[in-house]
Amino acid sequence: MKFVGRGLVLTLVLAALAAAGGTWVGARYVVEQRRTPSLHEFVHHELALSADQERRLEALEQDFAVRRRAREAQLRAANAELAAAIQARHEYSPEVKAAVERFHHAMGELQKETILHVLEMRKVLTPEQAAKFDRRIAEALTDQAL
Known part of the structure; x- marks a missing residue:
C-alpha cells in the first residue's frame, strides 16, 4: 500500500509540474504573438x-x-x-x-x-x-x- 501512495504522490507532482510548465510555455507564446x-x-x-x-x-x-x-x-x-x-x-x-x-x-x-x-x-x-x-x-x- 505504501508503494501505491508514493506512486500516486509522484504522479500528482509530475502532473502539477507538467501543467505549470505547459501553462508557462502557452502564456509566453500568447504574449509573444500579441507583442508588436x-x-x-x-x-x-x-x-x-x-x-x-x-x-x-x-x-x-x-x-x-x-x-x-x-x-x-x-x-x-x-x-x-x-x-x-x-x-x-x-x-x-x-x-x-x-x-x-x-x-x-x-x-x-x-x-x-x-x-x-x-x-x-x-x-x-x-x-x-x-x-x-x-x-x-x-x-x-x-x-x-x-
Missing part, C-alpha cells in the same frame, strides 16, 4: 534587407546607440537634480522648475536624435522597403499597431 515587433525587429526581419543594407544599418545603429546612451545619461542627471530640488524644499521652487526644464530639454533632444536616426535608416531602404517602413512608423506614432 520593435522597429529594429521589423526592419531586420520583415524588410528582406541586402547584406549591404544590413552593414549600413548596423553602422547607423552603433552610432545612434552612443548618442542615445549620452542623452539617457542626461535624463538620469536631470531626474537626480529634480529629486534633490524637490527634497530640498518640498515645493515647486525655482530649482524644481529649472530641473523640470532641464529634463524636458534632455527628453526633447533624445526625441530629436531618435527621429534623425529613423530618417537616416530610411535612406538605406529601397522605395518598396521605405513604403513599408513609413507605414510601420505611422502606425507606431498613432498607436494603430495596437
Whole structure:
C-alpha cells in the first residue's frame, strides 16, 4: 500500500509540474504573438534587407546607440537634480522648475536624435522597403499597431 501512495504522490507532482510548465510555455507564446515587433525587429526581419543594407544599418545603429546612451545619461542627471530640488524644499521652487526644464530639454533632444536616426535608416531602404517602413512608423506614432 505504501508503494501505491508514493506512486500516486509522484504522479500528482509530475502532473502539477507538467501543467505549470505547459501553462508557462502557452502564456509566453500568447504574449509573444500579441507583442508588436520593435522597429529594429521589423526592419531586420520583415524588410528582406541586402547584406549591404544590413552593414549600413548596423553602422547607423552603433552610432545612434552612443548618442542615445549620452542623452539617457542626461535624463538620469536631470531626474537626480529634480529629486534633490524637490527634497530640498518640498515645493515647486525655482530649482524644481529649472530641473523640470532641464529634463524636458534632455527628453526633447533624445526625441530629436531618435527621429534623425529613423530618417537616416530610411535612406538605406529601397522605395518598396521605405513604403513599408513609413507605414510601420505611422502606425507606431498613432498607436494603430495596437
